Amino acid sequence: MDEMSHKGTSRRGFLRAGLAAGGALTALGTAARASGPDPLITEVQPWASQLGDGVDVAPYGMPIRFEEHVIRRNVEWLTAETASSINFTPLHELDGIITPNGLCFERHHGGAAEIAKSDWRLMINGLVETPLVFTFADLMRFPRVNKIHFLECAANGGMEWAGAQLNGCQFTHGMIHNVMYTGVMLKDILAEAGVKTEGKWLLAEGADASGMTRSIPMEKALDDCMIAFKMNGEMLRKEQGYPARLVVPGWEGNMWIKWIRRLEVGDQPWEQREETSKYTDTMEDGRSRRWTWVMDAKSVITNPSPQAPITHGPGRTVITGVAWSGRGTIPRVDVTLNGGKTWFPARMDGPSLDKSMHRFYYEFDWDGSELLLQSRAVDSTGYVQPTKNQLRAFRGVNSVYHNNGIATWWVKPDGSAENVEIS
């Protein structure tokens, strides 16, 4: 046992290798046999020869400094300035299905507003029996629900329409987060005001400087929309719309109005800026598709990927990624190693929830040759994620929004990966 070195391997790997000592290691060889003593094992280390931090060194805990590269990032040339801009979730650093609050991508059109709970008001007006104004304290007296949902900006992958452009899934797919929301059902709030029978639409308005407004059909509003105030158990972050935002499960992120201040009930859609000149898809003939609210099924391999190369050489290799659909769950994801010639079903793991992110894995023995990695999601309606060529055949090349095409990582023999397009 004292001859074994297990740098960077797990404790389980250590124990298993320990059991194999004296004999051959497993064929997959995930733990290495050392040539000499490993000081990390044989010598007393600083963390064992002095006391560590006491409690309360960080009243609100932050990740250990060795993880300081795990951050949201923006792409500076994308927008003129940061108040109307976007940054991206580091998908390649995450696992499971929950996005930690501090890593949820941000999209603001007028910067992140800072509103105290005591200054927050929610007005309901228009075609209602009784126009009402709720305070935050009023909101807390409605029955609460907890739901895990993804929020994807319709522009996620927009830079990739014409071809591969950004080198990393953080930038090509990172306009998404998946958290547990605690809030109240929108239908309960609306019932309090009493929606008139001719009230078929809702205008949701934000309190921030952008005056973000979107029309939402009443059917959706009464189905599964929420006014959320907590994410992953704690109050919403300022960036995500503190103290309350609209949650519109499965639908494009732009409709999830942050810093929600007003809900107007009407008999027709308002056709606001963000639902006409923005967030619509321009087709080949120059006309625009109207109302593309639902986010179609999509997936991406997060590891390996351009920001997360294979560093261990040939042998046992874990491929992982995420998949989601605005229409339900993801019962299946297929993975190809050769650019779509042959596909294998990935192993789904973790909770499979409606309109939530799903985690998949594909474990294989890499022979060290180059790979053309792709993943393809199939959702619970049977819809199959298209290739980018299939998407362009239907939508043309003028689009920006709603790109759910299959992405390709070209993994080279040295383990590095590049964003390429082959189909």
Ligand SMILES: Nc1nc2c(c(=O)[nH]1)N[C@H]1C(S)=C(S)[C@@H](COP(=O)(O)O)O[C@H]1N2
């Ligand atoms: N009030 C307000 N709500 C808003 C926005 C905004 O700028 N102001 N941006 C929208 C867009 S385009 C998206 S994609 C999501 C982003 O949510 P996030 O910042 O929590 O990721 O919020 C939406 N809601």
Ligand SMILES: [Mo]
């Ligand atoms: Mo967005």
